[in-house]
Amino acid sequence: MKIDLHCHSYYSDGVLSPSEVVLLAKKEGCDVFALTDHDTTDGLIEAQQQADKSGLSLVHGVEISAMWSNMTVHILGLGVDINNEILQMGLKQHQEFRQLRAEKMARGLGGAGVFGALEKTQAIAKKSMITRTHFAQMLVQEGVCKDMKSVFKRFLTGKKPGGVGGKWAEYDEVISWIHAAGGKAVLAHPLRYRMTNTKVKRLLNHLSGAGLDGVEVVTGSSSSDEITLVSQWAKEFGLSASVGSDYHGWSGQRVRIGHLQDMPSANETVWRDW
Numbered sequence: 001m002k003i004d005l006h007c008h009s010y011y012s013d014g015v016l017s018p019s020e021v022v023l024l025a026k027k028e029g030c031d032v033f034a035l036t037d038h039d040t041t042d043g044l045i046e047a048q049q050q051a052d053k054s055g056l057s058l059v060h061g062v063e064i065s066a067m068w069s070n071m072t073v074h075i076l077g078l079g080v081d082i083n084n085e086i087l088q089m090g091l092k093q094h095q096e097f098r099q100l101r102a103e104k105m106a107r108g109l110g111g112a113g114v115f116g117a118l119e120k121t122q123a124i125a126k127k128s129m130i131t132r133t134h135f136a137q138m139l140v141q142e143g144v145c146k147d148m149k150s151v152f153k154r155f156l157t158g159k160k161p162g163g164v165g166g167k168w169a170e171y172d173e174v175i176s177w178i179h180a181a182g183g184k185a186v187l188a189h190p191l192r193y194r195m196t197n198t199k200v201k202r203l204l205n206h207l208s209g210a211g212l213d214g215v216e217v218v219t220g221s222s223s224s225d226e227i228t229l230v231s232q233w234a235k236e237f238g239l240s241a242s243v244g245s246d247y248h249g250w251s252g253q254r255v256r257i258g259h260l261q262d263m264p265s266a267n268e269t270v271w272r273d274w
């Protein structure tokens, strides 16, 4: 079975439409596939229509930003009821914060000599959501930076001109939204948070205490050693294992939908009861 439970469309910071993402997942041979846009489920209606036509099993997902110990982490909700009011009220709160944050980032960039940042970034975004990725694309397009990586380093993090702190809901609240909508809560890409392994284990411990169901053991950029390590942690904390490419469709992104390393057989998977 080919499974990929973490991908983006242009409803957040991906390049393709939901239909295009579903068609690509089908073409790449996925049997089960989840669309997991940042802080929105709005792309899932179009994705479901295409999945029905293509005969692909679509899992309704979302990747929710959350605070843990003053840091931003990403928690995937997999198999959520997109009509659940508690989930949608939470996502709305994040969407509103994103709008305020975008205005604040634009002011910061203005102070650094990048004018009209909000309008230019809005022109790049296909839907109403503005992510830091869109700001990064704008700064590359304007010739301010040569690539996405340098934009994040020079402009969009910490105390840099476009850097703004996260003010997302706390991790336990985010997990409760996902559970209210009948989904499984899964910590995304545990090794991408610039934390020591000891700190990631503390994160897993706290999130497990708040009802976390799983952790992404295999991601699009995992090495074999990383898979072994996270597989071990999943067992240690009693978490199910998930797999997802985190495909965005950017040119230059090497990951491909559905092209992931094998899950260690020792792990319980998040999809075992589906």
Ligand code: AMP
Pocket (backbone or CB within 6 Å): 013, 038, 065, 130, 131, 132, 133, 148, 149, 152, 153, 248
């Ligand atoms: P946001 O949720 O708006 O803060 O944007 C976060 C998104 O920016 C992540 O989901 C990634 O897709 C992207 N991102 C974060 N850091 C980097 C980086 N160093 N280089 C490229 N993309 C990044």
Ligand code: MN
Pocket (backbone or CB within 6 Å): 008, 013, 038, 133, 248
């Ligand atoms: Mn992203």
Ligand code: MN
Pocket (backbone or CB within 6 Å): 063, 074, 188, 189
């Ligand atoms: Mn993420």
Ligand code: MN
Pocket (backbone or CB within 6 Å): 006, 007, 008, 063, 246
């Ligand atoms: Mn993602």
